[in-house]
Amino acid sequence: MIEVKNLTKRFQDFTALENVTCTIGSGCIYGMVGSNGAGKSTFLRALTGVYQPDGGRILIDGMPVWDDPAVKRRIAYVPDELYFLSGANLNRMERMYRNTYPDFDPEQFRKLCSQFQLPRNKSLGQFSKGMRRQAATILALSCKPDYLFFDETFDGLDPVMRNFVKRLICEDVLERGASAIITSHSLRELEDICDQLALLHKGGLVLESDIENLKTSQFKIQIAFREEYDKSKFDGIQISHFEKSGSVANMIVGGDRDDIVDKLRAMQPILLDVLPLSLEEIFTYEMETLGYTFQIDEMNEEGAANAKS
Template sequence: MTVKNLNKQIDRQAILEHIGFSVSAGEIVGLIGRNGTGKTTLFRTIANHYAKDSGIVSINGINIDEQPKSYQEIFYLDTQHLFIAGLTPKQIAAYYRLFFEQFDTEKYFALLKKHQLAPDLKFQRFSKGMQALISVITAFSSNASYILLDEPFDGLDIIIKKQVMRLVLNEVSTHQRGIIISSHNLPELEDIIDHVLILKNQTLVRDYYLERIRETSRKFQMVFRKKEVPAVIKENCRIIQVQGRVIIGIFEDLTEELQQEILQLEPALFEEMPITLEDLFAANLTKDSDYVLFDK
């Protein structure tokens, strides 16, 4: 699935601008950004719950607006406007069979039984964790090629969370589905995604493949003698945290020449650390005003 130059306004306010990315079959993509950056709006627009103002969503090179039946290849269950709250799982299956010709009823009820989810109990009477499981089961039973999951782990206990993750990983490995997951729980997201999209100021500011970024970027904690951030650090490092006089930041291209220039400042500490998904989030969303050096 490819998204090109997607734009969306709500009440004449730009929510999404020039969004572009691709998701391959069998790939799990993480969508991250601060609250209110448009993650849910992006999902709704891709799935045609919102009409896009401009741009193209295509699957295998086919513009799905020109072949609307292709929307069956995208599944998004909008948990914030949950019209299915008064339905039972059995009724939910009947509803989605109307829109997804390939909906796998046998698989749906088998998964409900496996996870001990009563098919005749109204959705709103299930716990939050059980609702999340039903939503994910519904998504994968649709047999859509691309699944959009909006905060699927939010508020779940550890047992349910592991069950949801197993479902996700099984679908990707067994059926080669492309999955986009938005989540605030970055450590858990990091364990399962292949690459990450970072949304900021209505647009995507980064599209990282995690293995590639770990090969090219390096994270350091540093302490300098003067009570200021050296110019060479400001120009070449994305600062993600300041603790007293300790600066923690990411260098996306730390050449031998740059490293020598830093070492010539005789830092009291210049130590490499492992990079995490939270680091990439902070590196792209932290502003200069978010940090200042203090004497300990």
């Protein structure tokens, strides 16, 4: 289990993380979304012991991660900015990882290299961006760590390879009970793989929830009446978003679906539809409720632009 309490990290001219608190259980995939500068990379670097926190604490299975080699050997980290030994190929990187990680699995390494169809004797400097990310993923998974941290994991990967990497991460978590933290610009990349999802904005964790709870606790209502009405007509119903155009209102509602639909039907509307919500809509409306104007669509457009570059 990872316990983060009031984590703060400052640099010379700005605060990258401020009072971030979360708990990440074993055997789960924890997704973190946020735009550039939100603090995602800083968060992972603090969790891996690359950065020393300026405030708060980080415990992995009850042990502080900073300056503790024993804890760090249980973590495999694939950063956004990849690093390999100068002039190294995959075989040389394997030797280094085998000397660092006691549970490194050479058979798993060879199997993954074959599945990804990556040459083990070719210099990594000659690999494309996507191939380098695949190589880093192979090395991380071969370490058989208890904790896997991936920063912008799918950046530079084509759609087929993204799905393959997602499947490998899911299988590893399920089979070994490992925990994975994955950061991304894009909600679309994470909603089909994560158990929990968090939104980091300007160094703060502003929203965190179980995926299934997010998807089942809220829904969209489209409703209309012949008479004039406003939001006050629905007093007693938990509404996080209300928008009316003409006689038709669109509402984001939380609570027991059957109970709420029965209440609305009793009002004798001329139109009543219950519609599912996408994860993007849920996050957008949750952010509005919290008083943030951060746009999920803009974040996804930014992620798509980065993937094309």
